[in-house]
Amino acid sequence: MNTLILRTVAPSLTALMLLFSVFVLLRGHNEPGGGFIGGLIAASALAIYGIAFGVPSVRRAIRFHPMAIAGFGLLLATLSGLLSIVLGVPFMTGLWIYPVIFEVELPLSTVMSFDIGVYLVVVGAITSIALALEQEPGSDAEGEN
Amino acid sequence: MEALFSILIGLFFTGAIYLVLSKSTVRILLGVVLLGNAVNLLLFTAGRLTREVPPIIPAGMDTLSPGAANPLPQALILTAIVISFSFFAFLLVLTYRAYQELGTDDTDEMRLAEPRNEQLPPVGY
Amino acid sequence: MAAPIDLSAALILSAPPLADWLVVLPVALMIGLGAVLMMVRKSVRLHGGIAIAGLALLVILDAGLLWRVWTHGPVTMVMGRWLPPFGIAFTADLFGAVMALAAAIVALAAGIFALSDIDASGRRYGFYPFLMLLMAGVTGAFLTGDIFNLYVWFEVLLISSFGLLILGSEPEQIDGALKYAVLNLIGTTLFLIAVGYLYAIFGTLNMADIARKAAGLRETAPLTTLTALFILAFAMKAAAFPVNFWLPASYHTPRVTVSALFGGLLTKVGIYSLIRVTIMLFPVEREALSLIVALSAALTMLVGALGALAQNDIRRLVGYVVIAGIGNMMAGVAIGTPAAVSGAILYALHSVVTMTALYLVAGEVGRLGGTWALSGLGGLYRKAPWFSGAAFLLFLAASGLPPLSGLWPKVALLKASLDIGAWWLAAAILVSAFLITLALARVFLLAFWRPQPEPVPEAAAPGGSAVDWRIALPLGCLTGLVVLFGLLPEPLLGLAQTAAEGLGEPAAYIQSVFPGGAAR
Numbered sequence: 001m002n003t004l005i006l007r008t009v010a011p012s013l014t015a016l017m018l019l020f021s022v023f024v025l026l027r028g029h030n031e032p033g034g035g036f037i038g039g040l041i042a043a044s045a046l047a048i049y050g051i052a053f054g055v056p057s058v059r060r061a062i063r064f065h066p067m068a069i070a071g072f073g074l075l076l077a078t079l080s081g082l083l084s085i086v087l088g089v090p091f092m093t094g095l096w097i098y099p100v101i102f103e104v105e106l107p108l109s110t111v112m113s114f115d116i117g118v119y120l121v122v123v124g125a126i127t128s129i130a131l132a133l134e135q136e137p138g139s140d141a142e143g144e145n
Numbered sequence: 146m147e148a149l150f151s152i153l154i155g156l157f158f159t160g161a162i163y164l165v166l167s168k169s170t171v172r173i174l175l176g177v178v179l180l181g182n183a184v185n186l187l188l189f190t191a192g193r194l195t196r197e198v199p200p201i202i203p204a205g206m207d208t209l210s211p212g213a214a215n216p217l218p219q220a221l222i223l224t225a226i227v228i229s230f231s232f233f234a235f236l237l238v239l240t241y242r243a244y245q246e247l248g249t250d251d252t253d254e255m256r257l258a259e260p261r262n263e264q265l266p267p268v269g270y
Numbered sequence: 271m272a273a274p275i276d277l278s279a280a281l282i283l284s285a286p287p288l289a290d291w292l293v294v295l296p297v298a299l300m301i302g303l304g305a306v307l308m309m310v311r312k313s314v315r316l317h318g319g320i321a322i323a324g325l326a327l328l329v330i331l332d333a334g335l336l337w338r339v340w341t342h343g344p345v346t347m348v349m350g351r352w353l354p355p356f357g358i359a360f361t362a363d364l365f366g367a368v369m370a371l372a373a374a375i376v377a378l379a380a381g382i383f384a385l386s387d388i389d390a391s392g393r394r395y396g397f398y399p400f401l402m403l404l405m406a407g408v409t410g411a412f413l414t415g416d417i418f419n420l421y422v423w424f425e426v427l428l429i430s431s432f433g434l435l436i437l438g439s440e441p442e443q444i445d446g447a448l449k450y451a452v453l454n455l456i457g458t459t460l461f462l463i464a465v466g467y468l469y470a471i472f473g474t475l476n477m478a479d480i481a482r483k484a485a486g487l488r489e490t491a492p493l494t495t496l497t498a499l500f501i502l503a504f505a506m507k508a509a510a511f512p513v514n515f516w517l518p519a520s521y522h523t524p525r526v527t528v529s530a531l532f533g534g535l536l537t538k539v540g541i542y543s544l545i546r547v548t549i550m551l552f553p554v555e556r557e558a559l560s561l562i563v564a565l566s567a568a569l570t571m572l573v574g575a576l577g578a579l580a581q582n583d584i585r586r587l588v589g590y591v592v593i594a595g596i597g598n599m600m601a602g603v604a605i606g607t608p609a610a611v612s613g614a615i616l617y618a619l620h621s622v623v624t625m626t627a628l629y630l631v632a633g634e635v636g637r638l639g640g641t642w643a644l645s646g647l648g649g650l651y652r653k654a655p656w657f658s659g660a661a662f663l664l665f666l667a668a669s670g671l672p673p674l675s676g677l678w679p680k681v682a683l684l685k686a687s688l689d690i691g692a693w694w695l696a697a698a699i700l701v702s703a704f705l706i707t708l709a710l711a712r713v714f715l716l717a718f719w720r721p722q723p724e725p726v727p728e729a730a731a732p733g734g735s736a737v738d739w740r741i742a743l744p745l746g747c748l749t750g751l752v753v754l755f756g757l758l759p760e761p762l763l764g765l766a767q768t769a770a771e772g773l774g775e776p777a778a779y780i781q782s783v784f785p786g787g788a789a790r
Contacts, residue, residue: 031201036227067396071308078302088285091294091360092349129234133241165456173452177459184462191470218469221418225462228425232455235432243448246441257445258523266582266644267716 002052010052017045025119026112035115039122046123047130055135058127066128073120080114150190157183170240170250177236181229185222192218281351290347292335293360296328296370297410304402317398318385325378328405332371335413339367340765344772344782346415354783355476361415363779364769365615369542370412372622375751376534377405379744383630384527386740388437392525395437403430404531411539415783418465418475420543424458424507431536434528435520446523453516457506464499471496478783480551481776488554497555500547501563507540508596511570517593518577522585522642526633529585533592534626538618541599545618548603549611549773556606564604568698571597575705583642584632584713591628591668591710594702595621598683601695605686612770613682616762620675620755624667627748631661634741635717644713649722656742658718660749665714667752669707674756678763 021042028034050058062069081092089095094111161183164176192215200216202209209216244250247257303324307317338345339362348357362370381401388397407427414420431454435447465475471491472480487493502513509517517537521529548556548563556563574594581587595617602614632642638654639647651658663674670676680703687695755762772778 036223065311068309068311071305071311071399074305075302075309078298078305082298082302085291090282090286090347090349090351090357091291091298093351125231126234129238132238170448177452177455180456180459184459184466187463188466188469191466217475221465221469224418224422228422231429232425232451235429236451236455239432239436239444239448239451242439243444246439246444252449255445255448257442258449259519264582264643264645265580266712 002054006052010049014045014049017048018042021045021119025115028115029112035118036122039119040126042119042123043126043130046127047134050131050134055131058131062127066124066131068124070121070124070128073117073122073124075117076120077114077117080110080117083110146194147190150186150194154183154186154190157186168251168253170243170252173252174233174236174240178229178233181225181233185225185229188218188221188225192221280353280356282348282353286347289338289342290345292331292338293345293347293362293413296331296335296374297360297406297413299324299328299331300402300406300409304399304406307399307402308396311394311396311399314390314393317393318381321398321401322378322381322385324402325374325381325405328374328409329371329378332367332374332409335362336364336367336371339364343778346782348783355474355479358419359415359476359478359783360413361478361779361783362413363772363776363782364765365542365545365773366412368615368619368765368769369538369622370409372619373405373408373412373535373538376622376626376748377401377408377531379748380527380531380534380626380630382740383530383633383744384525386738387527387633388525392437396433397437397525397528400430400433400437401531403427404434404535406430408535408539412542415477416475417468417477417480417547421458421461421465424461424539424543427536427539428454428458431532434531435524437525437528440523443523446520450516450520453513454507457503457513460499460503460506464496464503467496467499476783477546477551478776478780482780482784484551484554493552494555494558497548497552498559498562500552501544501559504540504544504547505566505600508537508544508600509540509593510566510596510600511573511593512566514570514573514593514596518586518589521589521592522583526585526629526636529588530626530629530633533588533629534622537592537596538622541596541603541614541618544600544603545611545614545773549606549770550776550779553606553774556603560604560606563600564692564695567597567600567604568695569597570594570600571698571702572705573597575702575709578709579705579712581709582644584635584644584647584717585629585642587644587709587713588625588628588632591706592621592625594706595625595668597702598680598699601687601699602683604695605683605690605692607686607690608767608770608774609682609689610686611773612763612766613679613686615766615769616682617679619762619766620667620679620752623748623751623755624664624675627664627745627752628668630741630745630748631657631664634745635661639717644716646723647717648720649718651718652721657745658714660745661718662714663749663753665710667756669710670703671707672756675752675759677756678759682763 021038024033024041025035025038046058083095084091084093087095094109096107096109098105098107157179161176161180164172164179167173195212195214198210198213200209200213247255249255307320310316344361344363346359346361348354348359350357384397404427407423407430410423411420414423432447432451435450436443469475471487472483474480506513521532571594574590574597577590578587581590599614599617602610634657635650636642638650641647667674667676670680680699684696684699
């Protein structure tokens with residue numbers, strides 16, 4: 001699978017897909033898109049990179065273990081839901097702030113941080129499974145979700 | 146429209162059950178995937194079918210436009226797709242590992258956890 | 271954005287009392303802790319401490335929730351401020367709260383036991399994070415008030431149970447896990463099919479809403495078919511005959527702590543859902559199907575008891591004891607009177623504690639004796655008298671002998687089945703209890719009482735007889751609970767009675783979700 005063509009294209013393709021995944025994630029707020037589908041795109045980007053350069057280089061490139069990324073996403077999503085305890089509204093209520101940065105009003109919300117959490121969970125979990133499948137049989141040092 | 150979908154769902158279930166009843170793990174896996182899709186279609190039809198108006202509130206409005214599709218089944222299906230997708234990924238790894246470790250994809254031959262001629266417990270001292 | 275819209279028609283505008291958070295916090299705590307443990311996956315030494323502290327906190331939260339429900343009636347919180355039935359509701363009634371508390375106690379015991387049973391490699395595979403997520407799924411299933419949400423929690427606990435099941439990925443485990451995974455996945459898919467039909471009929475997924483709408487739809491909609499589908503799905507989860515064969519094929523393969531958690535919790539989630547759906551939502555339809563459920567219950571009891579008699583491996587034997595218990599609870603569902611349901615609830619509580627403890631005993635027997643086969647065990651009483659005493663008490667409890675916890679639910683179920691004249695169901699309960707007594711008495715006789723058989727298995731006397739607190743504490747506490755409930759049953763009997771009445775007449779439950787009758 002790791003032909004010259006794929007190895008040449010893979011880095012730019014991966015970068016492009018990762019960028020696109022973030023675009024889809026943020027677009028999901030008001031239009032079709034969102035954390036889940038964005039996470040899938042990012043995970044497939046990493047899978048392509050893994051096919052071209054092997055699993056160890058993906059693990060190096062993402063620095064953290066995929067399950068740790070998923071864990072962080074899960075924590076972020078949970079905390080976004082729990083934040084509403086402070087304001088006396090039921091669990092998972094969307095909370096908004098509108099800070100003005102460089103004279104641009106930026107709507108931020110727990111809805112968005114929840115979605116980012118979902119994105120990270122999907123990236124982590126699917127990447128972990130994809131890497132386990134791509135891994136050479138026998139070298140099963142850190143597979144299995 | 147609903148009747149047509151019901152027939153289609155029936156066909157999906159038929160195929161899925163046929164595959165799930167097979168001995169080979171890979172076929173069972175395919176059957177499970179087909180079963181998941183059959184259920185998704187079922188959920189979709191359960192929410193009644195409408196055409197053309199997506200359940201998205203247009204800009205400047207506060208409510209859905211009339212005749213919009215029911216968004217709840219779509220949310221249910223999305224959840225079910227996510228879950229069945231992750232299960233499929235897990236089962237794929239598991240069947241692959243099972244094939245590696247047990248050397249067979251025939252469920253009748255997979256007797257490692259329940260050996261064929263297991264000893265009976267002693268009846269006395 | 272600033273247009274004046276009347277939000278009170280769609281949103282809850284008053285702040286919920288802080289105590290209502292007790293419904294959500296147990297689940298949020300478990301998910302959050304699972305996430306944290308996944309993040310620090312490299313430093314496995316921290317896992318045990320964090321997880322046990324978290325589980326202790328979970329016990330406290332669940333106890334607080336139970337107290338709140340006991341004093342104030344069912345507690346509801348709706349996600350995201352949406353008014354029910356549009357928002358996903360978490361509703362804890364007495365039944366859900368007491369089951370959640372029992373599950374938390376058992377998980378804490380198993381978490382402590384795991385300190386000695388699960389080695390560093392098992393922890394690196396993620397035992398504790400999976401345990402947290404499993405508890406999130408179990409607690410969520412007990413506390414949710416939305417039937418699709420129940421399905422989601424089923425899946426959460428299922429996927430974490432997969433992770434726990436293949437901890438270590440030995441070939442035997444992979445064999446067991448494959449069967450467990452496929453059959454359970456088909457079971458939950460059946461549940462989802464039923465949910466799909468339910469939504470097509472009712473147009474709502476909120477359980478309180480379903481309960482109050484069922485009466486009006488009974489004439490026109492095929493509710494009996496729907497209930498049958500639910501019963502099949504939950505029977506599959508609970509391992510009732512004839513869909514029980516995945517349990518003995520898989521439950522003995524993982525680490526024994528994992529078996530203990532599964533035997534104590536997972537099948538009981540199936541029973542919980544069965545009781546919730548048949549008794550609270552579709553009581554009339556349950557009546558129509560009661561003969562089938564009763565037959566399945568009687569056969570489950572007998573299959574479990576006979577299976578237990580035929581096993582040489584004590585872990586598999588305990589698996590069949592679990593199945594026999596499921597039959598007893600199904601009998602309560604089949605009879606359906608408040609007395610029977612309270613018997614089933616009592617049995618579920620007893621079973622959560624006792625089955626977990628039995629698996630832990632099996633694990634300790636395996637560690638002390640070096641084998642799990644009855645034919646090779648012996649002399650454990652001499653080696654560990656205190657442990658043998660605890661095991662003996664637990665065996666008595668699991669057989670339903672006085673004065674321990676197994677007696678009261680069996681008495682309640684027997685009386686309920688005789689009250690409606692189902693003598694054959696009562697006979698099945700008695701015969702199954704008798705056979706289970708034989709099977710467990712034989713275990714005690716062979717493994718504990720008789721002298722060590724001569725050909726000592728290699729690695730003679732592995733593990734000293736020194737008392738390890740990580741084993742003694744959880745086993746001692748669970749045995750203590752069993753004895754306590756056996757000697758002082760009144761509080762729990764009253765609680766189960768109230769819980770069963772609340773299920774039969776869910777007015778308070780509906781009132782908690784729709785205060786003031788609500789719109790529509």
